[in-house]
Amino acid sequence: MSDNIFQEDPISVADRLAAEALIVDVDGFEGPLDLLLTLSRTQKVDLRRISVLELARQYLAFVERAKVLRIELAADYLVMAAWLAFLKSRLLLPPDPSEDGPTGEELAAHLAFQLERLQAMRDAAARLMGRDRLGRDVFARGQSENVARIRTVTWSATLLDLMQGYARIRTRDEFRPFVMDRDSVLTMEQALERMRGLIGFAGSWTDLTSYLPEGWDSTPMRRRSATAATFAASLELVKEGRLELRQSETFAPIQLRKRDPH
């Protein structure tokens, strides 16, 4: 990040051409910030002294040119264009006291900070990749020793295996054909088994609902399923001659009683 002596140099024709040449390769940019960073280089100043207003002009001109050339720009480029147009107006017009929010200068300073930070990370990445690297410049032991004396098996798995395993199970559900979640469904077989165990104690008329298994009234879905299964199981037991059912009127509670074998 060395200071540059051409701080306020007006943009030369060559730089202008270079900026316009960018249009040809709009796909080569990794988003608006990357494009802004490239455009900012035409100013030939330290990023900390960049003219954001000038940069906004360049960017908007770029977007205009793209329109003329009928290059379709991705939405985020247009969002950035709209934002820069707004920033430009804030920077050029005297501040409106009725409007709150950050000033144009604050917004410009943050944009400059973002550009500087992105450039700094790119420089850092380049320095990192330029280091002496294992397997290329520096080498590990080629022949790690294996004295096969004790063979203990250890089982290995990486965090990635673990997460992929979990992801595999969790996404399997997304693709199975629709089936009811079994934990909210009481099957008739389950209800029947339960009722067989309980009817021995049903000497007198008892409300059917009191035979619902514990915990099954927690949600409407579970309650409905348990009621239906218990009712169906009761009908089955009536058919077997082991139970009597009665209901005083439509929608009245259904009651049941053990039927003694004659």
Next chain:
Amino acid sequence: MDDTETPPESLFAAPPMAEQERMVEAVLFASAEPVSVRDLEARMPHGCDAAEALVHLRRRYEGRGVRVVRVDDAWAIRTAPDLGFLMQKETVETRKLSRAAIETLAIIAYHQPCTRAEIEEIRGVSVSRGTIDQLLDMEWVRFGRRKMTPGRPVTFVVTPQFLDHFGLESARDLPGLKELRAAGLLENRPPPGMLPQGAPEDDEVAGVDGQSELFED
């Protein structure tokens, strides 16, 4: 080593012997196989005398923890025989955990404390005894407190060793589904029509079955 003839005259001077010794040292260290004098010289700058460098290097390592040894007509660096007892850890054989075990482990980690029935519910297949025994044996999983539900089933939780192995501060640091998806880990979609029961993995590797016998009560 028998090769004592002088190297051919060269237009460029060979590096000093101390430097040649460094080179031989680095090559022997990094090579997967023993390296012959000829191969050493083929790699080193022109005019080097690998045989002589080996003599120096060999002397330098006398009495050290490693030695320069001759294997047939090639050379290698090996640990000193009297220190073999230190290498026991190197003999450990590492095997990949079976898919069933990984999935079971993942469910315990994400849902702990977690009963066997819950694991089966999530995996959609029954969990063989060997799988959990294996995880218990590895000390990645231990028994948690019993659940206060009918039957008071035992639960499983992951251990500090598990966290240590996977570099986690706590099980809470495991990334969520959304984050897994964002990282591209959920991309491999199973073929459509694949039923949960339809995935009868190599549920247990043969070895695991054998192991379960070992841990039977």
Next chain:
Amino acid sequence: MDDTETPPESLFAAPPMAEQERMVEAVLFASAEPVSVRDLEARMPHGCDAAEALVHLRRRYEGRGVRVVRVDDAWAIRTAPDLGFLMQKETVETRKLSRAAIETLAIIAYHQPCTRAEIEEIRGVSVSRGTIDQLLDMEWVRFGRRKMTPGRPVTFVVTPQFLDHFGLESARDLPGLKELRAAGLLENRPPPGMLPQGAPEDDEVAGVDGQSELFED
């Protein structure tokens, strides 16, 4: 080691330091991976001081063809960087990293622990699926602890393998780290008002829901 308390009196005296140095030398030579002081001491006889032995060993190898290097809290022997040219045969083809992956890696290294939203904020574009996946797969990056900000997003940190690959003793030794910090370029400065780049942040908040699902009962 931080642990400076004197070891408990032992019936057997620890071996002399020269002998301990040999042992450390043998173990480091035998292993391709870095070995921690703790692992060294676990293998060595009771009462040994691997950290001190390492100081001696490191000095002994100064200027040699191989060097004793520190990787995080572990130690390894590696060839001297100036001799890399001899090792063409050993060079492993590393997977070519995309520019996005390289930048993402640098951002994680310099800003760690670092969330996905922060990476996106700095790069100004969303992080594609494969990018972090690739870094995780190479084991240069792993999940760190969750951030104590709304949504408790997961973070990424670099691994010892990353340090080993780039020849760094610790993440504090990243090139230019101090200067970047002094210049305020490692701060997470929130944008004044609304910037288009701020958008990924919301995404992270939505992540809470996905996350909580996992930890239901």
